[in-house]
Amino acid sequence: xxxxxxxxxxxxxxxxxxxxxxxxxxxxxxxxxxxxxxxxxxxxxxxxxxxxxxxxxxxxxxxxxxxxxxxxxxxxxxxxxxxxxxxxxxxxxxxxxxxxxxxxxxxxxxxxxxxxxxxxxxxxxxxxxxxxxxxxxxxxxxxxxxxxxxxxxxxxxxxxxxxxxxxxxxxxxxxxxxxxxxxxxxxxxxxxxxxxxxxxxxxxxxxxxxxxxxxxxxxxxxxxxxxxxxxxxxxxxxxxxxxxxxxxxxxxxxxxxxxxxxxxxxxxxxxxxxxxxxxxxxxx
Amino acid sequence: xxxxxxxxxxxxxxxxxxxxxxxxxxxxxxxxxxxxxxxxxxxxxxxxxxxxxxxxxxxxxxxxxxxxxxxxxxxxxxxxxxxxxxxxxxxxxxxxxxxxxxxxxxxxxxxxxxxxxxxxxxxxxxxxxxxxxxxxxxxxxxxxxxxxxxxxxxxxxxxxxxxxxxxxxxxxxxxxxxxxxxxxxxxxxxxxxxxxxxxxxxxxxxxxxxxxxxxxxxxxxxxxxxxxxxxxxxxxxxxxxxxxxxxxxxxxxxxxxxxxxxxxxxxxxxxxxxx
Numbered sequence: 302x303x304x305x306x307x308x309x310x311x312x313x314x315x316x317x318x319x320x321x322x323x324x325x326x327x328x329x330x331x332x333x334x335x336x337x338x339x340x341x342x343x344x345x346x347x348x349x350x351x352x353x354x355x356x357x358x359x360x361x362x363x364x365x366x367x368x369x370x371x372x373x374x375x376x377x378x379x380x381x382x383x384x385x386x387x388x389x390x391x392x393x394x395x396x397x398x399x400x401x402x403x404x405x406x407x408x409x410x411x412x413x414x415x416x417x418x419x420x421x422x423x424x425x426x427x428x429x430x431x432x433x434x435x436x437x438x439x440x441x442x443x444x445x446x447x448x449x450x451x452x453x454x455x456x457x458x459x460x461x462x463x464x465x466x467x468x469x470x471x472x473x474x475x476x477x478x479x480x481x482x483x484x485x486x487x488x489x490x491x492x493x494x495x496x497x498x499x500x501x502x503x504x505x506x507x508x509x510x511x512x513x514x515x516x517x518x519x520x521x522x523x524x525x526x527x528x529x530x531x532x533x534x535x536x537x538x539x540x541x542x543x544x545x546x547x548x549x550x551x552x553x554x555x556x557x558x559x560x561x562x563x564x565x566x567x568x569x570x571x572x573x574x575x576x577x578x579x580x581x582x583x584x585x
Numbered sequence: 586x587x588x589x590x591x592x593x594x595x596x597x598x599x600x601x602x603x604x605x606x607x608x609x610x611x612x613x614x615x616x617x618x619x620x621x622x623x624x625x626x627x628x629x630x631x632x633x634x635x636x637x638x639x640x641x642x643x644x645x646x647x648x649x650x651x652x653x654x655x656x657x658x659x660x661x662x663x664x665x666x667x668x669x670x671x672x673x674x675x676x677x678x679x680x681x682x683x684x685x686x687x688x689x690x691x692x693x694x695x696x697x698x699x700x701x702x703x704x705x706x707x708x709x710x711x712x713x714x715x716x717x718x719x720x721x722x723x724x725x726x727x728x729x730x731x732x733x734x735x736x737x738x739x740x741x742x743x744x745x746x747x748x749x750x751x752x753x754x755x756x757x758x759x760x761x762x763x764x765x766x767x768x769x770x771x772x773x774x775x776x777x778x779x780x781x782x783x784x785x786x787x788x789x790x791x792x793x794x795x796x797x798x799x800x801x802x803x804x805x806x807x808x809x810x811x812x813x814x815x816x817x818x819x820x821x822x823x824x825x826x827x828x829x830x831x832x833x834x835x836x837x838x839x840x841x842x843x844x845x846x847x848x849x850x851x852x853x854x855x856x857x858x859x860x
Contacts, residue, residue: 355680443774533762534776547743551700
């Protein structure tokens with residue numbers, strides 16, 4: 302609020318108004334309360350958890366420094382397998398997801414079977430647990446008698462992930478397409494653009510940008526679900542941690558694996574949140 | 586005179602085992618989870634030939650029979666034995682256990698011994714290479730040299746994993762699975778050539794589960810490197826351990842353990858030893 306007594310913008314910025322002082326005090330006060338209550342909770346955890354009678358055993362079994370040192374390098378190495386699987390799955394998922402989304406959006410009556418296929422596909426693969434699809438495709442398809450190397454669990458396990466995640470991505474992209482008002486299509490048609498060109502140059506560029514944060518969340522989930530491939534053979538980080546767990550009768554390797562996952566997923570989640578926030582600001 | 590003598594002898598014979606059992610029973614008194622009951626854990630499911638028909642209560646199968654023999658040595662009659670099921674992870678998790686001892690082919694290793702307690706071994710296992718006839722026809726031999734070139738699989742929760750890495754040293758990284766069923770599924774799908782199991786399990790899988798299954802060879806039980814000895818798993822510091830060990834020692838010395846082994850585990854004389 303400009304204060305008529307002080308006049309001029311320079312004076313305004315030099316002397317805070319009463320309201321600003323009041324707001325600054327409020328902010329300081331809530332900051333102090335937040336810090337205090339956080340400290341109190343952390344202090345209580347640090348103080349009381351070790352007083353639990355089983356703490357010593359839990360510490361030895363889950364937070365064992367010696368086991369951690371011994372197994373962490375092996376876990377990091379195994380995590381590279383996860384990253385590799387993620388890297389070759391992600392582009393395939395994006396592509397297939399887009400194709401399925403477009404299938405669901407075709408309007409020509411003759412192409413109705415495509416629409417039906419798109420709907421069935423998303424219904425089936427979103428309705429199945431990922432691990433089940435990994436098992437069925439990872440063991441089932443190679444069981445048909447494919448020769449090596451075409452029966453590799455890496456190929457069929459990856460395909461399972463691609464099929465499932467493409468269904469989710471397709472739904473997200475479809476919601477993006479639906480979010481573009483139909484008047485834009487009409488406008489494009491009135492300019493003489495064909496249906497395909499309208500989709501390609503008018504609808505999709507906006508739709509995909511609108512749903513980028515939602516897709517980002519899906520890819521974070523994918524990075525975690527890569528671990529499900531361990532069920533059909535690949536020794537990635539989750540399986541490697543399981544081997545260490547079994548040999549050492551100790552769960553610390555799982556904690557190590559969790560830390561490695563978090564080191565990747567927390568920054569990625571924060572980035573997705575940032576994108577979402579920016580987008581909301583742009584739209585409002 | 587003669588009659589009295591034989592009657593006395595009979596009486597003596599009858600009371601001797603009872604007295605023995607009584608002596609052993611004392612060592613377990615107050616140390617079990619529930620007084621007068623011995624709680625034994627096995628896998629879920631428990632596999633042939635360790636437990637028959639997934640029904641340890643019947644006492645059929647090697648480990649079921651061993652459990653009842655040990656229980657009897659400790660003074661627990663048949664109906665004083667109660668069975669529970671645990672996974673491997675439940676057996677090693679910290680905190681109170683729901684069993685007095687757990688037997689499901691746990692190999693005794695010094696690393697595991699730091700976290701849990703093991704009894705004396707009740708069985709020493711040969712390790713065998715499970716494969717299919719097709720792989721043997723393609724030229725696989727029971728030599729370490731030939732084994733290196735195969736694509737290997739194993740159950741990730743077993744000591745077969747380090748053994749593969751140390752003795753066979755395969756050229757390609759082995760594929761690892763969560764349980765026996767997955768290993769055999771991968772073998773059936775042609776994704777792996779061979780898998781390492783303890784011999785009794787391998788014999789069962791090759792005969793019943795894997796279509797066209799075969800045993801290529803074995804690393805004998807008395808090998809000096811990585812001997813695979815099965816022990817009963819107990820919570821660390823379980824006061825029952827001495828009592829269990831005494832029972833196992835008695836069973837070993839009396840030859841009863843060997844009898845049980847002969848009764849339930851097939852002799853694998855025909856399986857070639859891997860050079």
